[in-house]
Amino acid sequence: MAGSFLVADRVRAGGGQQPPPARPRRRGIGWAQRLEIAALSGPAILVFLAFVIFPVLLAAYYGFYKWKGFGPPTNFVGLDNYRTILQDTAFREALWHNGLILVLSLVFQGPIAIGLALLLNQRIRGRSAIRVLIFVPYVIAEVIAGTAWALLLQANGAVNGVLRSMGLGWLAQDWLANPKLALWTLIMILTWKYIGFAVILFLAGMQNIPEELAEAAAVDGASYWQIQRRITLPLLGPTIRIWAFLSIIGALQLFDMVYIIWGQYVASTAGTSTMVTYMVNEGRNASNYGYGSAVAVVLFTVSMTIALLYQRFVLRRDTDGALTGGQ
């Protein structure tokens, strides 16, 4: 058991055995260089400030007001909006849905994608075609995919039609509106949509694993499954952790698929509402822009906290050096 991990550890440790290279001392740079840096990065920074940072600050500001969105906000209410959010059962439900989607996405998409990646990493017939087929849903625009699934899964849609024509009418369900089913339907669609992305990531990760390791293990008499379990998977770790990070952020910010399939209102009834659909419903549809801004701030804080914790505790060993500049 432990021995098998040593291979991985040794590979990962790689250059770590040598003393880390001394960091070059920072030398002062000339005016010309500074000017160049300013000229090249200035516009990007300005755009970033104007369209990313400024709106975030603006939302934080509006969050303290009751504001209908016309004219400047005047009705300052302090933290009232935040209190209301935390007490609102609809928000708690949405948060709970986000949590479920997050966990279920990881649980379903991860293993399936790893399995598919392992399969597609073999030299099998039609490999490119399968790769394309798996990746296609990821490429299709969310709106189109959502609309198509909404039509297919309607109570009188094609899926139930096919089931009935096959004599499996008892399996026909109200896939979208039944609160017991709707969340699972959503998970199925999300898996279908995003599995291709995970597979591509994992395949790329697998390409980076030196083949000699598998060959050496095979010479030592390791079976295919032993090789995958003890060499490929551990070495795929960094890729899996990055994928999980992207998946978590995606799950927290999920909006389009839910909004397209369930519309502005039914998501909460069907049990597929998310923090963002809640934000849009309370902000835009109810025209409570102050309250909606406060929801945006909460969403931002939740996502940011989870992202930072994940970076700190999960991604640290992968990003050592890249983000923290040493140690």
Added chain:
Amino acid sequence: MALKRTLAVATTVLALSAVGLAACGGGDDDADAGGNVTMELWQNSTTGPGKAFWEKTVADFQTAHPNVKIKMSSIQNEDLDGKLQTALNSGSAPDIFLQRGGGKMAAMVEAGQLKDITGDISAESKQAVGEAALKTGQIDGKAYAVPVSILPGGLWYSQDLFQKAGVTTPPATIDDLNAAVTKLKANGTPIALGAKDAWPAAHWFYFFALRACSQATLDATAKSKTFDDPCWTKAGEQLKAFADTKPFNEGFLTTSAQQGAGSSAGLLANHKASMELMGAWDPGVIASLTKDTKPLPDLGFFPFPAVPGGQGDPAAVMGGTDGYSCAADAPKECTDFLNYILTKDVQVGFYKGFNSLPVNKEAQAAVTEPYLKAVLDAYNKAPYVSQWLDTLYGQNVGNALNVGVVNLLAGKGDVAGIIQAVNDAAKKG
């Protein structure tokens, strides 16, 4: 028909409380003003006869007022609200624009973004439209918009399907309706409902409330925003009992109201369902969804049936109006234009361009379609007209009300849940 969505959103539009006096003569307005004036007009008809109507109206107005130049922008309906809000807040608002009314108009007024046109509505306009209809554009006695079209709600149905099912006369009471539903079930879906958009489902609650609650209660609730009168619970229970007979299309919760053949209007257009509760914009929507995109030949209309035992008048009607406003800093010629679009000939053009009931009483004489005449008849007989409740109670409460009704129909919530949702919503706005 780009108007259809406008009108669809008429749930959030100004309301009409009663019909005014019969009109006589809509003369030309007194063009004046020295110097040249340029104004911008935003409307939401991007194609077809609706857009042509606005082009002609603008051209005719410019001919009559050589010093005025109007730059018209046709803005896609769903984009209009956002663009307008941005333009208003950035101080570059168009001078004349479509006004959806309700809570949004109140917010615009509060922010000082609309022109007070109380003194500028001409005597001719007042006479042609009626004081009561003009009230729909007023807040606290001051006018900020003029209505151009009246859009009362009721049940739109297929005469052929009714006949086939042996329903000979349109249901006049809720018992009649239940009996009709039973008969219609043999041939398919009795009632199409697009609850994905929430408001079409909520309309059912509104109409039951219109019958259960007195006019005074409706108005008092608009002020208090507390739904504690027992008539609200009664309306909810009546709706629940009605929904329990399963009159709606399968999967109505994920059916949209007016997009595509699978929508509730589409089901009616393709004879897959027999009727739909909707506002007076529905004929246009249905027409655009029939196979040949022509008006449904057997379309009929009957008012929401009487529900015995309520405090509301059995003949009361619910509906809204679509209007136009001037921006706060618009030139005074803007109100000349508003008066102009209320004149008889322009209103007849509006009716023809949009297949929608004009607000000018004389122009209403031009209406030929039997179903539109039926709407007018119900409208003119109504002792009072209530606004759509989500408009009457503001977007904030209205939104919660709509969601509460969807939950009720889905079996997720109960009548008390609607009231709870409304109280919660009041905290957020």
